[in-house]
Amino acid sequence: xxxxxxxxxxxxxxxxxxxxxxxxxxxxxxxxxxxxxxxxxxxxxxxxxxxxxxxxxxxxxxxxxxxxxxxxxxxxxxxxxxxxxxxxxxxxxxxxxxxxxxxxxxxxxxxxxxxxxxxxxxxxxxxxxxxxxxxxxxxxxxxxxxxxxxxxxxxxxxxxxxxxxxxxxxxxxxxxxx
Numbered sequence: 001x002x003x004x005x006x007x008x009x010x011x012x013x014x015x016x017x018x019x020x021x022x023x024x025x026x027x028x029x030x031x032x033x034x035x036x037x038x039x040x041x042x043x044x045x046x047x048x049x050x051x052x053x054x055x056x057x058x059x060x061x062x063x064x065x066x067x068x069x070x071x072x073x074x075x076x077x078x079x080x081x082x083x084x085x086x087x088x089x090x091x092x093x094x095x096x097x098x099x100x101x102x103x104x105x106x107x108x109x110x111x112x113x114x115x116x117x118x119x120x121x122x123x124x125x126x127x128x129x130x131x132x133x134x135x136x137x138x139x140x141x142x143x144x145x146x147x148x149x150x151x152x153x154x155x156x157x158x159x160x161x162x163x164x165x166x167x168x169x170x171x172x173x174x175x176x177x178x
Contacts, residue, residue, distance in 0.1 A: 013050030013110035015136070016103035017043070018096055019078070020116035021059035024140065025069075036072050038158065043076060045138050045156045046113040053108065056081060056099060058092045093120045100124050104131045111136050111154075117144030125151035 024038055039057070046052055057078040059070060073080050081099075083092040097120070103109050104127050112128055113136040114121055122145065128135040137144075137152035141159075149155055 013134075014053045014108055015046055015050045015111045015113050016054040016100075016106075016109045017046045017052050017056070017078075017113040018100055018103070018115065019055075019057040019073075020092065020096060020114075020118060020121075021057050021073075022092060023116045023118050023143070025059075035069050039073055039076055039078075041158050042115045042138050045158065046115075046136065049113065049136055049154065049156075050111055052077070052113075054103060055079065056096075058083065058096050060092060093118065097121065097124065101127060104128050104133050109133065113138060114152075115139070115158075117148065119145030119148050122148050122151055125153075128153070 019039070019042055024042065025035055043052070043055070046055075055076075055078045057073045058081050059073075060083045070080050070082075081095060083095065096116075100112055100114065100121070101124075103112055104124070111134045112124065114124065115138040117139045125135050125148070134153040135151070136154040136156065137148060138156045138158060139149065141157055
């Protein structure tokens with residue numbers, strides 16, 4: 001898509017947005033922010049880098065992923081994929097990586113936006129570069145692999161100005177506090 005500003009065309013990048021639901025969901029518990037707000041923040045963050053033309057949220061089938069959350073993600077514009085009960089986390093990671101590789105190979109995708117902090121996704125950085133794509137990492141503070149941060153072309157920490165830390169959580173980064 002081309003937008004016109006002062007007679008110079010600006011070409012916006014096309015984005016495939018992939019969300020590691022369990023990873024981002026556990027972060028929302030720790031900072032006492034509703035997951036719907038996390039989903040909205042991820043969407044707005046990715047959208048600030050270009051046009052979201054594909055969006056997929058991956059969830060497990062455990063109790064945490066309530067039908068209301070899944071319904072909200074669908075209403076927000078995400079396709080939703082549900083992992084199997086056995087090896088749930090690994091299953092979701094494997095599905096997300098396979099789907100990401102497919103998006104990286106597509107000609108109509110410029111940026112792969114990944115919402116996670118999990119180092120399992122490190123190989124996506126190399127794959128994206130090999131296909132002349134950029135990797136945008138949208139990550140939770142305190143729960144992100146340093147290697148993944150360093151390997152990403154662009155990074156965006158999700159922030160919530162009025163969050164509070166759950167007593168059972170590890171400390172949240174300073175960026176989530178006013």
